Amino acid sequence: MDLHFTSARPTPEERAAVDEAAGDANGARTRRHLVLPVLHAVQDRIGWVSGGALNYVGERLGVAPADVYGVATFYASLSTTPRDARVVHVCDDIACMNAGEAELRAALETSGATVLRSPCLGLCDRAPAALVETAGATPSATAIAPATPALLSDTLTPTSIGGSDLRLLKRAGRIDPESLDAYRAHGGYLALQKAFELGPKGVIAEIVASNLLGRGGAAFPTGRKMEAVAGQSAQPHYLICNADESEPGTFKDRVLMEHDPFAIVEAMTIAAYAIGCEHAFVYVRGEYPLAAHRLENAIARARAAGLLGDDVMRRGMRLEIEVRRGAGAYICGEETALFNSIEGKRGEPRNKPPFPVESGVFGKPTQINNVETLANLPPILLEGGAAYACIGTPNSTGTRLFCLSGAIARPGVYEVAHGTTLRALIDLAGGARNGSAIAAILLGGAAGGFVTPDAMAMPLTFEDARAAGATLGSGVVMLFDERADMHAILRRIAEFFREESCGQCVPCRVGTVRQAEALERKEYSLLDDIGRVMRDASICGLGQTAANAIESARKNLPIW
Amino acid sequence: MVELTIDGLSVSVEDGATILDACERAQIETPTLCFLESLTPVNACRVCVVELEGSRVLVPACARRAEQGMKIQTDTPRVRHSRKMVLEFLASSVDLSTAPDAQRYCERYGADPRRYGTEAETVAQPVKIDNALYVRDYSKCILCYKCVEACGADAQNTFAIAVAGRGFNAHISTEYDVPLPDSACVYCGNCIGACPTGALMFSSEHELRERGEWNEAAQTQTDTICSYCGVGCTLTLHVQENSIVKVMSPVENGTTNGHLCVKGRFGYQYVQNRPADDVSSD
Numbered sequence: 001m002d003l004h005f006t007s008a009r010p011t012p013e014e015r016a017a018v019d020e021a022a023g024d025a026n027g028a029r030t031r032r033h034l035v036l037p038v039l040h041a042v043q044d045r046i047g048w049v050s051g052g053a054l055n056y057v058g059e060r061l062g063v064a065p066a067d068v069y070g071v072a073t074f075y076a077s078l079s080t081t082p083r084d085a086r087v088v089h090v091c092d093d094i095a096c097m098n099a100g101e102a103e104l105r106a107a108l109e110t111s112g113a114t115v116l117r118s119p120c121l122g123l124c125d126r127a128p129a130a131l132v133e134t135a136g137a138t139p140s141a142t143a144i145a146p147a148t149p150a151l152l153s154d155t156l157t158p159t160s161i162g163g164s165d166l167r168l169l170k171r172a173g174r175i176d177p178e179s180l181d182a183y184r185a186h187g188g189y190l191a192l193q194k195a196f197e198l199g200p201k202g203v204i205a206e207i208v209a210s211n212l213l214g215r216g217g218a219a220f221p222t223g224r225k226m227e228a229v230a231g232q233s234a235q236p237h238y239l240i241c242n243a244d245e246s247e248p249g250t251f252k253d254r255v256l257m258e259h260d261p262f263a264i265v266e267a268m269t270i271a272a273y274a275i276g277c278e279h280a281f282v283y284v285r286g287e288y289p290l291a292a293h294r295l296e297n298a299i300a301r302a303r304a305a306g307l308l309g310d311d312v313m314r315r316g317m318r319l320e321i322e323v324r325r326g327a328g329a330y331i332c333g334e335e336t337a338l339f340n341s342i343e344g345k346r347g348e349p350r351n352k353p354p355f356p357v358e359s360g361v362f363g364k365p366t367q368i369n370n371v372e373t374l375a376n377l378p379p380i381l382l383e384g385g386a387a388y389a390c391i392g393t394p395n396s397t398g399t400r401l402f403c404l405s406g407a408i409a410r411p412g413v414y415e416v417a418h419g420t421t422l423r424a425l426i427d428l429a430g431g432a433r434n435g436s437a438i439a440a441i442l443l444g445g446a447a448g449g450f451v452t453p454d455a456m457a458m459p460l461t462f463e464d465a466r467a468a469g470a471t472l473g474s475g476v477v478m479l480f481d482e483r484a485d486m487h488a489i490l491r492r493i494a495e496f497f498r499e500e501s502c503g504q505c506v507p508c509r510v511g512t513v514r515q516a517e518a519l520e521r522k523e524y525s526l527l528d529d530i531g532r533v534m535r536d537a538s539i540c541g542l543g544q545t546a547a548n549a550i551e552s553a554r555k556n557l558p559i560w
Numbered sequence: 561m562v563e564l565t566i567d568g569l570s571v572s573v574e575d576g577a578t579i580l581d582a583c584e585r586a587q588i589e590t591p592t593l594c595f596l597e598s599l600t601p602v603n604a605c606r607v608c609v610v611e612l613e614g615s616r617v618l619v620p621a622c623a624r625r626a627e628q629g630m631k632i633q634t635d636t637p638r639v640r641h642s643r644k645m646v647l648e649f650l651a652s653s654v655d656l657s658t659a660p661d662a663q664r665y666c667e668r669y670g671a672d673p674r675r676y677g678t679e680a681e682t683v684a685q686p687v688k689i690d691n692a693l694y695v696r697d698y699s700k701c702i703l704c705y706k707c708v709e710a711c712g713a714d715a716q717n718t719f720a721i722a723v724a725g726r727g728f729n730a731h732i733s734t735e736y737d738v739p740l741p742d743s744a745c746v747y748c749g750n751c752i753g754a755c756p757t758g759a760l761m762f763s764s765e766h767e768l769r770e771r772g773e774w775n776e777a778a779q780t781q782t783d784t785i786c787s788y789c790g791v792g793c794t795l796t797l798h799v800q801e802n803s804i805v806k807v808m809s810p811v812e813n814g815t816t817n818g819h820l821c822v823k824g825r826f827g828y829q830y831v832q833n834r835p836a837d838d839v840s841s842d
Contacts, residue, residue, distance in 0.1 A: 329726075346723065351603050351620065351623055351624075353624075353625075498727060498728065499727060500727070501726070501727040501728070502726060502727065502730070503703070503723075503725070503726050503727045503728065503729070503730030504602075504604050504730075505603075505604050505605070505606050506604070506605050506606050506607075506646045506649050506650060506702070506703075507606055507642070507645065507646060507649070509649075509703070509727060509728055509730065510649035510650070510652075510653050510728065511645075511649060512727070512728075513653075513681055513728045514649065514652070514676055514680065517676065517677075517679070517680060517681065518676075521677065521679070523677075526675065526676070529641070529645060530645070532638075532641055532642075532645070533641060533642045533645035533646065533649075535617070536609070536617055536618045536638055536641070536642050537606040537609045537617070537618050537642040537645075537646065538606070538617075539603070539604075539606075544617060
């Protein structure tokens with residue numbers, strides 16, 4: 001058949017979508033039976049079917065473009081005019097029209113969403129119904145019923161990912177997180193290649209030179225930890241990626257794992273190579289099912305591609321990565337509690353010393369790092385430790401992920417170089433929500449502390465935070481405006497620690513209860529005594545920091 | 561040997577010794593509640609904390625190994641504050657009426673549990689009486705873990721009990737809190753021997769206390785050798801009014817380390833089988 005096409009050509013993305021769905025013709029001249037699936041693929045990937053895409057569908061399937069157009073315009077779900085990647089189909093059929101669909105549509109349209117009216121969605125028992133369709137590399141369709149504007153906004157508002165210097169987040173939200181090919185097409189696995197060229201000692205030397213400090217809260221030099229583990233004669237050596245992100249206000253590790261899971265797998269492979277580890281764990285918070293799923297997918301695909309397993313990249317390196325899921329325990333983010341959890345025990349912290357580099361999980365030398373810390377390894381190897389050390393300040397090198405939430409215009413994860421001021425970071429996220437006046441900012445999480453807007457000029461570095469009596473902790477920057485009931489916030493923080501104390505040591509087990517009671521009864525004079533013993537005598541960081549936020553609020557906030 | 565300084569005194573102890581050992585060597589009395597020579601230190605109570613130069617936080621004397629050149633202070637305001645607070649926390653949440661050591665420490669450190677008010681949460685609960693040999697009164701439990709260790713790998717290897725729950729709700733329990741007769745318990749009573757607060761108690765002692773007849777001043781303690789088997793465990797018989805009311809074993813005894821079995825611990829009734837009336841056989 002002699003087909004005639006207009007000059008409209010497909011974009012590479014459209015071409016990829018069509019090719020993937022059309023497959024090989026195997027000599028067939030026409031494959032009309034594939035027209036609908038291939039159009040679906042284009043619609044799912046792009047959100048609409050352009051003239052170029054339509055031509056390419058015809059070309060690949062041997063069908064006249066007018067015929068393809070005829071089909072495409074027949075179906076309501078396929079659009080031949082430009083349309084947003086995300087649309088909300090709101091049912092306005094007879095069941096939903098009596099259940100408030102008009103108000104729902106009006107609210108959605110006011111919020112700026114692309115709303116399409118739909119016939120019956122078959123969710124009449126839970127009217128009003130809506131279906132959110134999102135086109136992209138990993139398209140999704142989520143039915144929500146009964147739908148409310150609030151429920152829909154959760155689905156419609158994805159995490160903001162931003163920053164002034166994207167290194168850790170450069171792929172997040174931009175590539176298909178389930179595709180190894182996409183990862184490799186965007187710089188993936190070049191760093192592991194480099195690691196093999198450098199050798200284990202060379203890798204550690206670069207990380208030492210980078211002066212990378214741990215991002216989990218304790219700010220320990222990562223390179224020194226690796227040297228210590230690599231040098232232990234006891235075998236085997238273990239590597240653990242601490243993904244038990246549970247600090248209230250923290251979600252950066254979740255975003256990394258959900259949006260760039262291969263980067264975590266590659267970073268772990270590099271670390272394992274450097275310290276001589278053949279079995280690594282990634283301990284993912286139980287409340288993060290999508291992160292765990294994405295990591296498991298990444299590990300399976302990496303193994304299938306020879307990037308994990310018995311002979312990584314044919315370099316004779318062996319590595320298996322095992323995903324372990326937490327089960328609802330903040331304390332398991334404490335490294336020694338995490339070891340006990342992996343060992344099948346109660347997640348109670350151990351006394352230190354001995355330190356993990358000497359005696360960690362299963363009593364063996366263990367390298368344990370936070371997700372974000374590990375995510376820094378590939379960029380360090382690719383640009384060199386010395387170059388990395390030039391980013392930020394001499395004592396706080398590299399970029400940092402901050403989790404902005406609360407009364408902020410655009411909540412999300414923002415990556416900035418260390419040394420950026422708090423004000424500049426908040427401005428990146430659009431400043432205070434609706435221009436409201438900020439009353440307090442929680443820095444570093446529930447184990448961190450409150451500052452007032454007076455601290456806006458503070459450069460975000462380990463040393464400046466310390467000098468200001470604050471901490472960057474896990475990168476939490478939570479804003480509270482003047483309407484926030486700060487006493488209620490403090491009571492909730494006290495309640496959090498009371499609930500999450502493991503119960504092992506007396507200062508924390510009883511102290512967190514007495515702290516919550518004293519706040520409740522407004523007996524503030526007791527708080528200092530309680531805080532001191534928790535900080536001085538608790539076994540682990542949970543108890544030692546359980547009074548921080550409350551003490552900082554006592555000192556800094558004008559609410560007493 | 562390692563040399564360290566405690567409160568300005570130079571002390572030397574064997575390799576592997578703890579700060580607590582060194583304190584003892586220097587004749588500095590250190591309060592302990594969860595520590596027992598025969599069990600692995602869990603350092604959970606934190607009443608033995610001391611100040612170690614260079615350490616951000618206080619360290620537990622019972623578990624921390626002595627190291628060459630350590631400089632330790634045992635009576636600074638920080639140490640006294642932490643010890644006092646730990647004792648206040650315990651005294652305000654647990655019934656310490658049968659815990660003489662804890663009471664003594666409370667006095668020594670000026671602990672005032674009344675500061676937390678009458679509404680302060682406690683672990684008060686009914687006594688568990690589910691067998692003839694011993695009772696469990698967890699209102700008196702400070703969660704020192706000693707009974708769990710004695711029941712487990714440190715002595716008996718029976719594993720009938722464990723710490724269950726979390727935080728302030730953490731407690732010692734059998735699985736699903738089943739009564740002891742349904743559990744793995746073999747009634748060795750080693751948990752009673754290890755308990756520092758009287759939360760675990762011989763039924764004989766519990767009953768006498770309930771009747772107001774328990775009288776330690778009137779009791780004798782006699783060491784003897786268990787007559788049941790060839791191991792030859794040392795028993796300490798606590799006797800009140802010519803009746804055995806409790807059987808313990810010295811923790812420093814090289815054969816028992818304070819641990820016994822059900823026969824030595826509870827099988828003493830034959831010693832005091834006395835006919836109701838004296839029947840003379842003439």
